[in-house]
Amino acid sequence: MRSRCPLRPCRAVAAAVVSLACLFGGVPSAVATSGPATGPSPVALPDALAVFRPAPAHERTPERYLPSPSPDPWYSSPPPLAPATAPGTILDSRPVTIPPHNVRNFGRGWQLLVQSTDSHDRSQQIVSTVIEPATPWTGPGPRPLVSFNATIDSLGLTCMPSHVLPREFNLELPPFLQILADRGYGLVVTDFQGPKAAYAAGRANGRAVLDGIRAARAFVAPGDTGPLFADSRVVQVGYSGGGIATGWAAQLQPVYAPELTGVLVGSSVGGVPADYAELFDTMDGNVASGLYRAAVLGIAREYPELYALLNDTGDVAAHGLRDTCAAANTAAGLIPVPLAMLTTTDPRTDPTVLKVLARNRLGTADPVHGADPREVPTSPIQVWHGDALAPIGPGPGSEQGPGDLFVPERTARRLADEWCAAGADVEYTPVPGEHILAAYTAVGPALDWVDARARGVPFTAGCR
Template identity: 75%
Template sequence: MRSPRPRRPAARVLGAALVSTCALLGVPGAAAQPAPGSGPAGSAALPDPFAALRPAPPEQRTPERYGPSPSSDPWYSAPPAVDPATPRGTILATRRIDIPWFNVRDLGRAHQVLVQSSDSHDRPQQIVSTIIEPGTPWTGPGPRPLVAYNVTIDSLGLECMPSYKLRHEFNLEMPPFLQILADRGYGLVLTDFEGPRAAYAAGRANGRAVLDGIRAARAFAPDPGAPPLFADSRVVQVGYSGGGIATGWAAQMQPVYAPELTGVLQGSSIGGVPADYADLVDTMDGTLASGLYRAAVFGIAREYPELYPLLNDTGDVVAHLMRDACADVNTALGLVTAPLSALTDVDPRRDPTVLRVMAHNRLGRPDPDNGGDPREVPTGPVQVWHGDASVPIGPGPGSSRGPGDVFVPEWTAHRLVDEWCEAGADVEYTPVAGEHVTAAYTAIGPALDWVDARARGVPFTAGCRAVTSRP
């Protein structure tokens, strides 16, 4: 690692602003820590108001410093030792769970499974998936379908994961999608696709986790000797924003990583997906979306630790401070609109390490020079939906039009559709009203109706096309 450089006044201001904001939002580790040896002899140490602002010495700047805090749940902090050759998707352990009514009403049964998966570099790791059998009966054709609902996790801490939040607290990232899916009678699998390092936005690892969660759900039997619940089910997946990253990568990697799901995965509905992080420097970095963009960079670094030596002193402090921040905090920290350039002494737009990592996580046309496989093309139909400025906000011909998604511009979604279409995938683009936040709600109708059609086996007309969304 490079020797730490003296921090500039602006960097100190950024660090202080982030620490103050995090303390107000209740982020672990943001409060002042006692200073060793301070206070009178024999008395309790006095708090050091600047402890959280002090960078670590070079020898302490290891990946562990920036990773999530250990969990009290042994499934996360001490998973069982497993033969690395264990097939991906293998269930390693199961447990029955309760989900409170404010997250899922009319719940039938819910279980969690510990599953063998792999990270961005195909190294084995264990993930957690939650499998829900709703109380609503399935009245459609065939067996009860299975929907992989890929939650907008957007977080860096293990207690931010769906498997934890479903059991313990109301989660704004889940309703109303989750409840509508349960009310329609689908079986559900929600995978902690960020994995044991909470690698937010690390697309390749996220997509593999989703596919392994689907594999596990199709093999899962709740009772000894009983047949699996979803072995013969149609499978559809849906996710928005951070969940769209996982959904898009699962669709793209499926023919190579999980070829047995070809013909089983009936469709992928992907909303607001950041397909290429390099495109978002101008629209997210240094804006109100900068909190999420910073969190995404820190999440990706957990899979690519060669990024850590690029942090300056301020970057070290911020990355350590943010190691357990959930989506709500990461979103609120956009109020500190400092760019990534305040956290590093390199130009993130031109540094070869940064560019290589971004290229390795670019969704769309596979690039063999950056780990892409030309066979990585979605085999099942895909719906891409996005906040689009072409869609009126209100009813009637004279309705005004909004700005569209200013943080993840609609042209990036158009390019993703074009690239998948050119590769031979069947893709439907659905523009919806609103920007990045409101599009998650205006799209509920068209997205879930599309999911319902695929789950019921309604044929999808092959080819690529745009459709007019409902206002």
């Protein structure tokens, strides 16, 4: 059997960093020679560095930059798409077991193949993992269902929750899943980036979350007499990339899934990069550039007109990073390459880039870029964020700390204000720490908020 790295991210991190180092340091001359030979014929070597050479123009199709096929046949060999099939329809199901290091108190689990739609109303299929924990529900009413939207932040299909949770120790999850299972909630964890692993493509991500919820509510486990969660309150929670999916699901729900009005009773949105254009100043060309670059490449999978802006270096980067997971994307920031080095134009001012980023901006609807003014959350929202003004001790004057340096708290506060002005009911919760630490300091306040909504506690702290 082929040996494996004990923790899968370590090899991916090394590969991403080495790839970028080679790419921006130049290809060694031994494999880049041209012209007539002047001495003995060189020994033929395997062209191991071919991946660092740009493709000719006719090969630069969108398919070149998509992820490699998944070992999961549900991704690599899906059944024929049926455009008339309603979003949220369950196409297939299979049992799954998740080890306790990823979900403690795991009871029963299944994976569902679900019909969904992408950012442009085209049919696609997604995978959702549904979990009924062994912990009994002791609260009022039926067992609630929580849509946990993981921080996927990846470009490869083997990085998706449906692939990772049953197989590997997941280093990228704060203890949300463990606590949710311990409290007895039903869980649905959707591969919301879809079959193209379209990281940060907010509209497609949000639709996938809603279709995962639809499927989980309709699913009848083998041997059961009815759906597990048909009568359940539904709450969703997600951070960072998962916050993108959570925020967009809340915003799209009234239009895309109106039947969930009154069923989806709350959304806890953490660390969300609501406005990608504003992140040029805080994430581009610094140690956060790996994640920002991956996000832009993920969006391009839904908006392939962006690929036409890649220069030779950008072509190699988009192809070479097409399968990277979150850990590798984060580590790639060790080589802080700005996006302008990958494009033939200035992405900060290019009209194509700005149009796509505006289309994926959370908050006030922008009809100029195709937004629907009805896209306003109908259920309570908690927006939480690493904030320099977050209290870290009792009493006044305890506010200190950097806040989120990469996704500034002003963007989260503005998102809350815009949703409030549009008629949503929103509470802003500042938490201590920067972008990474805030994912852990917020576990208590975020999950307590989720618990209150799941138990039907009236929401009185919002702006409505």
